[in-house]
Amino acid sequence: MTPLLPEGNRNEFTAGATVNLSxxxxxxxxxxxxxxxxxxGRTREALFNQPATTGLNNGLYNFHAHLFGVSLGYAF
Structure with a gap:
């Protein structure tokens, strides 16, 4: 496991709206x-000819993100 893998339980909240501009x-x-x-995070023992990750991945990781999106539409 590395800090890059999102392995925890997640909650996702979304909202959206359409605005008529003209x-x-x-x-x-x-x-x-x-x-x-x-x-x-947890460490692993060294594999053959590879350095160990001891001390690199140990820790408590948390994650949150804010995502925004905008699109324009035109009907003719």
Missing amino acids: RGLTADLAYQFIRQNDRR
Whole structure:
């Protein structure tokens, strides 16, 4: 396991809206918040001809993200 793998339980919250800007022109707005529960990293013993990860991955990791999206649409 490394800090790069998102292995914890997650909660994801999303919201979105469409705004009419003018006749035929719309903007879609979106937001997502991702919260991942804390998880512990662990080390592994060295494999043949590879350095050990002891001391590199040990720790408590947490993660959250804010994602935004915007799109424009035109109907004719």
